[in-house]
Amino acid sequence: MQDPYSERMSASETRAASGLALVFAFRMLGMFMVLPVLATYGMDLQGATPALIGLAIGAYGLTQALLQIPFGILSDRIGRLPIIYFGLLIFAAGAVLAAMSDSIWGVIAGRILQGAGAISAAVMALLSDLTREQHRTKAMAMIGMSIGLSFAVAMVIGPLVARAFGLSALFWLTAALALLGGVIVATLPRAQRHLQHRESGVASQALGATLRHPDLLRLDISIFALHAILMASFVALPLALVEEAALPKDEHWWVYLTALLVGFLGMVPFIIYGEKKRQMRRVLLGAVGVLLLCELFFWQFGHGLWALVVGMVIFFTAFNLLEASLPSLISKVAPAGGKGTAMGVYSTSQFLGAGLGGILGGWLYQLGGLEVVFAGCAGLGALWLLIVWSMREPPYVTSLRLPLSESALSNPELTSQLLAVSGVSDAIVLAEEGAAYVKVDTQQLDRAALDRLVA
Structure with missing residues (x-):
């Protein structure tokens, strides 16, 4: 089993x-x-x-x-x-x-x-x-x-x-x-x-x-x-x-293949930088700015093959970066x-x-x-x-869904106790699901204390 x-x-x-x-x-x-x-x-x-x-x-x-x-x-x-x-x-x-x-x-x-x-x-x-x-x-x-x-x-x-x-x-x-x-x-x-x-x-x-x-x-x-x-x-x-x-x-086809491959590899260092250094707002603003510059470039200088190829490589680097990072930002920001x-x-x-x-x-x-x-x-x-x-730097947190024991569900102070655990930034208890949803900073979380509360 x-x-x-x-x-x-x-x-x-x-x-x-x-x-x-x-x-x-x-x-x-x-x-x-x-x-x-x-x-x-x-x-x-x-x-x-x-x-x-x-x-x-x-x-x-x-x-x-x-x-x-x-x-x-x-x-x-x-x-x-x-x-x-x-x-x-x-x-x-x-x-x-x-x-x-x-x-x-x-x-x-x-x-x-x-x-x-x-x-x-x-x-x-x-x-x-x-x-x-x-x-x-x-x-x-x-x-x-x-x-x-x-x-x-x-x-x-x-x-x-x-x-x-x-x-x-x-x-x-x-x-x-x-x-x-x-x-x-x-x-x-x-x-x-x-x-x-x-x-x-x-x-x-x-x-x-x-x-x-x-x-x-x-x-x-x-x-x-x-x-x-x-x-x-x-x-x-x-x-x-x-x-x-x-x-x-x-x-x-070869233009799109070149642009997508180089663009995919080009976005990886920025994703790593944004997550490790906790600078995702800066990465987001930079990528949007680059996308804007690409459209201006196409408008003014997109008159030859290699100009278009270079523009598309940069365009897809910014596009792939945003496509990969926006869902992660939603997960961080959502309550x-x-x-x-x-x-x-x-x-x-x-x-x-x-x-x-x-x-x-x-x-x-x-x-x-x-x-x-x-x-x-x-x-x-x-x-x-x-x-x-004007967007704020997102909280660097992870979402967890924690099934609750019967004794935990009967605890009227559970939400406040969850919020008091080191590393927990947000919590909600849903009795109809028999579960608690919490947002945690994994670098600061006291996981043992969290597990004791829900067990």
Whole structure:
């Protein structure tokens, strides 16, 4: 029998975490593969205009943002698996609709339907059901890495598949990956419990406080702006490679591969510096500033191949740095028991930014060409920098969920006693869950005293 306090993940936990990471990866791969090619190959679709191409790029984000939190709450009521299977089928149906369409409106409809398969919250809740507390951060990190890897692979695979088989092949591949994701879910271990977990699901009671929290709002605006700039830039950058650098669209893959690889390696020292020296605010402000400078560079100097390649390398260094550090900042800033709700609002902001960014990029390109898109992104970057400038240095804390014994639950002074433990900065006791949520500084925590209180 598996030791419930073992420091190693069990075989079933490893299988669950890796399987759900694959489901996430396949889904995001299908979502992102069209990003580097839709602006170029999509212009051959019937009725295509730059504004409609932008809508097609970002359309999935609008329905994803609308349904993300409702589907997560619904999964608490009717179960995780029905929501996940339904979402994957909807996602696959949207991909098939886009693959069979020869008009831009058909592709837009398909992308909107894809976004309606909003299963992220349900997948994270299932992960909580299938893993023990001490391994949940590790399991969530596996999913985070799978999303980052799928984005990088999509940037390279998308142009290669489109060159070999055409734009519709990308959507057929997306549908196949979604169905394969459903098969993987069917092979996962079955949850023995339906865990109400505030660290991985949205709690309606915590929604108001989350929306009123100034630094959480700054981080929500940050992920909104980051993905809006990304989507708007990818209306313009593939076209810039064709128009300004005379690089055929079927050779764009090596540019994205170079930019992503160098950008990924380039962000690592800054993440290490920010966490070890506890300077994440400085890292955040620096990355936003670099992203702003990149857009200004594209606007004024993005007229040759190597200028665009260098600009994209720096752009993806800043993008990868922000994409990796913002969820960590959410976890640090969210109050005890509020991480799941904060992440739900954060994800909604991310998808809303992607949707509106694509629309904005297409509209600006139609209005005045590449320069207007880059100038618009620079303006958004400047506004973003102003908003986050007043953000405080985040607390360097970790979230813990501690199951409580019956005697601990009956202790009316438990919350105040938890807060009195060295290294504990915030705590909330939820009798209905039989658990306490605490925020701790691991460098100062008296773990023995904490364990005595909850045992």
